[in-house]
Amino acid sequence: MFRLEARSSTPAWFNLALPLLAIVATLVLCSGLIALAGAGVLESYGVMFTASLGDSYAITETLVRAAPMIFTGLAVAVAFRAKFWNIGAEGQLLAGAVASCFVGAIPMPGPLAMLLMALAGAAAGAAVALVPATLRVRFKVDDVVSSLLLNSVIYYALMALIEGPWKDSFSGYPISPPIEDSANFPVLIEGTRLHLGVVVALVAAPLIWFLIVRTTLGFRIRVTGENPEAARYGGIHVERVLLSTALLSGALAGLAGVGEVGGVHFQVMSDISPGYGYSGIVVAMLARLNPLGVVPAAIFLAAVMTGAEAMSRATGVPAFLSDVIQGTALLAMLVALLFTAYRIRRVGAVS
Amino acid sequence: MSAPLIEMRGVTKSFGAVKANEAVELIVAPGEILGLLGENGAGKTTLMNILFGAYAPDAGEILIQGQPARITSSADALAAGIGMVHQHFHLAPRLTVLENLLIGIPGRSGRIDRAGGLARLAEISRQYGLTLDPDLPVSALSVGEQQRLEIVKALFRGAKLLILDEPTAVLAPSEVDGLFSALRSMAAQGLGIIFISHKLNEVRALTHRCTVLRHGRVAGRVDDPANTTSAAMAELMCGHEIVPPARGPSTPGAEVLKLDGISTSKHSGTALRDVSLVVRAGEILGIAGVSGNGQRALAEVISGVRAPNAGRMAIAGHDVARFSPREVQALGLGRIPEDRMTTGLVTNLPLADSMVLPRIGTAAFSAKGLLKPDAIRAFAEEQIKAYDIRCPGPMVRAGALSGGNLQKALLARELAFDPKVLIVSQPTRGLDIGAARFIHEKFLAMRAKGCGIIVIGEDLEELLVLCDRIAVMYEGRIAGTLASADATVARLGLLMTGAEGHG
Numbered sequence: 001m002f003r004l005e006a007r008s009s010t011p012a013w014f015n016l017a018l019p020l021l022a023i024v025a026t027l028v029l030c031s032g033l034i035a036l037a038g039a040g041v042l043e044s045y046g047v048m049f050t051a052s053l054g055d056s057y058a059i060t061e062t063l064v065r066a067a068p069m070i071f072t073g074l075a076v077a078v079a080f081r082a083k084f085w086n087i088g089a090e091g092q093l094l095a096g097a098v099a100s101c102f103v104g105a106i107p108m109p110g111p112l113a114m115l116l117m118a119l120a121g122a123a124a125g126a127a128v129a130l131v132p133a134t135l136r137v138r139f140k141v142d143d144v145v146s147s148l149l150l151n152s153v154i155y156y157a158l159m160a161l162i163e164g165p166w167k168d169s170f171s172g173y174p175i176s177p178p179i180e181d182s183a184n185f186p187v188l189i190e191g192t193r194l195h196l197g198v199v200v201a202l203v204a205a206p207l208i209w210f211l212i213v214r215t216t217l218g219f220r221i222r223v224t225g226e227n228p229e230a231a232r233y234g235g236i237h238v239e240r241v242l243l244s245t246a247l248l249s250g251a252l253a254g255l256a257g258v259g260e261v262g263g264v265h266f267q268v269m270s271d272i273s274p275g276y277g278y279s280g281i282v283v284a285m286l287a288r289l290n291p292l293g294v295v296p297a298a299i300f301l302a303a304v305m306t307g308a309e310a311m312s313r314a315t316g317v318p319a320f321l322s323d324v325i326q327g328t329a330l331l332a333m334l335v336a337l338l339f340t341a342y343r344i345r346r347v348g349a350v351s
Numbered sequence: 352m353s354a355p356l357i358e359m360r361g362v363t364k365s366f367g368a369v370k371a372n373e374a375v376e377l378i379v380a381p382g383e384i385l386g387l388l389g390e391n392g393a394g395k396t397t398l399m400n401i402l403f404g405a406y407a408p409d410a411g412e413i414l415i416q417g418q419p420a421r422i423t424s425s426a427d428a429l430a431a432g433i434g435m436v437h438q439h440f441h442l443a444p445r446l447t448v449l450e451n452l453l454i455g456i457p458g459r460s461g462r463i464d465r466a467g468g469l470a471r472l473a474e475i476s477r478q479y480g481l482t483l484d485p486d487l488p489v490s491a492l493s494v495g496e497q498q499r500l501e502i503v504k505a506l507f508r509g510a511k512l513l514i515l516d517e518p519t520a521v522l523a524p525s526e527v528d529g530l531f532s533a534l535r536s537m538a539a540q541g542l543g544i545i546f547i548s549h550k551l552n553e554v555r556a557l558t559h560r561c562t563v564l565r566h567g568r569v570a571g572r573v574d575d576p577a578n579t580t581s582a583a584m585a586e587l588m589c590g591h592e593i594v595p596p597a598r599g600p601s602t603p604g605a606e607v608l609k610l611d612g613i614s615t616s617k618h619s620g621t622a623l624r625d626v627s628l629v630v631r632a633g634e635i636l637g638i639a640g641v642s643g644n645g646q647r648a649l650a651e652v653i654s655g656v657r658a659p660n661a662g663r664m665a666i667a668g669h670d671v672a673r674f675s676p677r678e679v680q681a682l683g684l685g686r687i688p689e690d691r692m693t694t695g696l697v698t699n700l701p702l703a704d705s706m707v708l709p710r711i712g713t714a715a716f717s718a719k720g721l722l723k724p725d726a727i728r729a730f731a732e733e734q735i736k737a738y739d740i741r742c743p744g745p746m747v748r749a750g751a752l753s754g755g756n757l758q759k760a761l762l763a764r765e766l767a768f769d770p771k772v773l774i775v776s777q778p779t780r781g782l783d784i785g786a787a788r789f790i791h792e793k794f795l796a797m798r799a800k801g802c803g804i805i806v807i808g809e810d811l812e813e814l815l816v817l818c819d820r821i822a823v824m825y826e827g828r829i830a831g832t833l834a835s836a837d838a839t840v841a842r843l844g845l846l847m848t849g850a851e852g853h854g
Contacts (some may be wrong), residue, residue, distance in 0.1 A: 003423075214721060214722050214724065215720050215721055215722060216711055216712055216717045216720050216721070216722060217720065218722075219704070219711050219717075219722060220711070222697075222700060222704070223697050223700065223704065223708060226697045226698075226699045226700055227693070227696070227697040227698070227699075229693050229694045230693070230694055230695055230696060230697050230705070230708065231697075231708075232656060232676065232694075233654060233656060233676055233686070233688065233694045233695070233709075234676065234708040234709040234711075235675070235676040235677035235680055235709055235712075236708075236711075345407070
């Protein structure tokens with residue numbers, strides 16, 4: 001018989017080992033589904049790997065997909081550090097996309113347009129995140145529910161926009177007018193889609209890490225999240241910290257939308273985000289809320305997404321496997337987190 | 352002689368490199384009250400957790416009425432007739448007394464056996480003098496009544512051995528007497544009791560024998576606690592002699608804290624009603640009272656987390672205007688909270704973070720919004736050394752420290768900045784003699800340096816040793832103030848129950 005016993009301390013190598021363990025467990029669990037679909041497990045994972053990380057073009061594609069999830073992952077990691085349960089990165093991303101598309105369609109010099117797109121997108125995301133945060137601080141409304149439900153509100157507002165005023169009168173498709181060519185983010189490697197936004201995302205991660213670990217705001221976020229009562233007695237304005245965190249989190253999620261508009265789609269359509277906001281939660285948890293860990297976690301999920309499509313074409317396993325892997329990875333990580341606080345002990349063996 | 356109720360032989364338990372228990376022998380006979388003594392970290396809790404099935408021992412055996420027993424869960428322990436009353440109660444507040452008793456007890460054909468439960472409760476009440484209203488919800492019970500319910504719960508499940516972990520820490524003196532007479536009556540009727548406490552006068556008054564643990568081993572046994580001095584027992588626990596601190600004559604100076612007609616709303620707990628008091632530099636004022644008589648509101652107002660409805664407060668001659676923690680701290684208030692874990696420290700973050708928490712925005716630890724990690728670390732390291740805080744280093748998780756070391760860390764963090772006035776709640780609750788002694792010495796040293804200290808406490812002996820004056824709170828008011836030279840436990844106890852009296 002086995003039982004859980006509380007740990008007195010957590011070894012440092014756990015921080016690295018746990019996500020890796022969770023990923024291995026996920027792949028093992030999902031191999032059963034691949035086998036059920038009638039394909040070879042190793043072959044399928046092999047196709048996934050080569051298609052996502054096998055050559056330099058594949059790597060750039062994976063990075064392009066990873067960029068929005070780095071931003072949403074950072075958004076969620078920052079929010080969860082303060083125990084502001086922002087499940088609304090999806091809606092904040094969409095708001096950022098709409099705002100940046102609106103700005104990008106206005107003729108002006110390219111660099112200025114890009115800067116204003118980023119500012120507008122970040123501001124829109126922050127404004128959306130402020131809603132559940134304000135509701136919580138003022139009226140004690142549960143932020144999980146309010147931030148989650150707000151996603152639908154934003155999504156249908158976006159739909160109304162592209163089905164209505166923004167509708168393409170020429171083709172009749174529900175897509176927004178494109179942004180100006182000059183506002184398109186520059187491509188960094190000829191022949192790929194690797195755009196400037198990807199680099200910004202990669203730079204954002206260490207910046208956010210610095211903010212959390214080395215600034216007084218980061219200190220206040222951490223303390224507020226871990227023990228709001230001690231924070232309050234220690235002279236920290238807990239409500240203000242929560243609102244600041246929401247602004248920061250929403251702005252980061254908004255930037256995810258900016259990158260998709262400026263660097264990938266150059267316009268807004270209904271499926272601009274295949275759930276990058278929700279994937280951000282998986283990314284943040286895999287990263288154990290460490291902003292530096294967000295980058296590899298986002299790249300892993302991006303590789304799964306790009307790889308799953310190729311695998312589907314090559315072996316006939318439905319591409320939905322990518323969603324299953326994501327979900328399983330989150331569950332596996334949550335289980336793995338248990339082992340930071342507990343250990344398994346065998347009991348009953350007579351000594 | 353009949354077989355002992357319980358016998359632990361050679362029990363050993365290690366956590367990593369730390370031996371929490373080593374070859375511990377412990378015997379409780381029917382009708383016996385055994386005191387289990389030891390400093391924090393001596394291994395009392397681990398030993399009791401082994402007995403109650405939470406940990407499996409690495410070696411050794413447990414005999415119940417002479418038969419070897421294997422206890423691997425609390426269910427096993429209950430089945431073997433072992434009941435435990437923890438310091439923190441495990442009760443469902445919205446359910447009634449009877450419902451709490453019946454939790455987990457299957458009735459016939461899935462129905463709750465209310466009549467049977469009532470009968471059994473009545474029997475236990477009569478047998479041991481533990482009366483409880485079966486239909487009151489637990490949330491309506493006082494702390495003492497909740498504890499009584501925990502004891503009844505254990506007896507209800509057929510406990511023959513009752514473990515009580517510091518049961519008197521939460522009780523008023525009058526409630527302690529009631530508890531002791533119930534425990535004596537249980538022992539007289541053949542139950543065995545293990546009584547864990549730091550309060551040696553209680554141990555001497557109640558127990559028949561004592562087992563003393565030190566560093567996980569049995570340091571000694573006391574066969575006649577009533578005729579053994581507290582000093583001798585303390586020496587067994589600590590391994591060296593303990594001398595109580597001497598409080599020199601007081602030379603009070605200027606008023607460092609003044610409350611004038613403070614009243615609060617009944618937000619949580621008892622409201623303050625027209626409370627006026629003064630603490631002068633170089634004096635220690637004690638606030639005595641049964642818990643729940645407004646002490647919490649008083650501490651919250653002084654700490655600046657709650658604004659009063661009426662009245663004024665001044666720190667070192669400056670009026671407090673906005674009642675924020677930052678404001679009172681800037682005026683020179685230091686604070687040692689009642690509950691270290693919830694309002695003092697951040698258990699999941701490094702110790703260093705907790706040690707700089709109230710002053711993180713000051714120039715000592717940050718500049719232009721950037722932390723000074725080296726300064727934070729150096730400060731924490733310096734205090735760890737100065738206060739002999741036992742820990743692996745400043746970056747260890749604060750929650751990994753023992754209560755005594757956490758209290759030292761909080762003390763270090765406040766005293767490092769020379770507060771003009773210090774508010775302290777239950778400063779030595781749950782601490783062992785050595786740690787308590789250290790804390791008392793620090794308070795007296797601060798007093799000598801001209802700091803005004805206000806100590807909110809329930810341990811009257813402690814207040815009498817420490818304080819120059821003692822004010823008693825009753826139902827949100829100051830019922831009376833005594834100079835500690837005139838104060839006795841009896842006089843204070845009378846004021847605590849609301850009897851009129853003015854010192």
